[in-house]
Amino acid sequence: MKKIITIAALGASALALAACAESKQEEQLEAQAEDVREAGEQTADQMEDTADTLDQTVDGVDSNAEQNLENKADAVRDSTEAKADALEEKADNLPQ
Numbered sequence: 001m002k003k004i005i006t007i008a009a010l011g012a013s014a015l016a017l018a019a020c021a022e023s024k025q026e027e028q029l030e031a032q033a034e035d036v037r038e039a040g041e042q043t044a045d046q047m048e049d050t051a052d053t054l055d056q057t058v059d060g061v062d063s064n065a066e067q068n069l070e071n072k073a074d075a076v077r078d079s080t081e082a083k084a085d086a087l088e089e090k091a092d093n094l095p096q
Contacts, residue, residue, distance in 0.1 A: 026094050029091035029094075030087070030088060030091050033085075034084070037080060037081065037084040040080020040081065041077065041080070043080075044076045044080075047070075047076065048069070050069060051066045051070045
């Protein structure tokens with residue numbers, strides 16, 4: 001009896017794993033989403049590094065130019081995050 005239960009449990013586990021398997025297209029979309037996310041982060045980091053060079057005064061207050069570029073860097077992060085999320089959503093909604 002224990003062997004039958006074990007075999008049935010293994011069969012159910014195999015079916016569950018098969019249902020969770022991602023298609024090649026889904027994997028590609030998720031990889032693309034990760035690439036978009038990383039590229040956006042890299043671009044935003046570079047923009048912030050540039051922004052830091054715009055204000056040479058050490059007074060704890062950002063210059064307008066520095067603040068504007070940092071705001072643009074935040075916008076890049078938000079935009080690329082939204083694009084990556086949309087790609088992941090598309091991947092999740094592919095027909096099985």
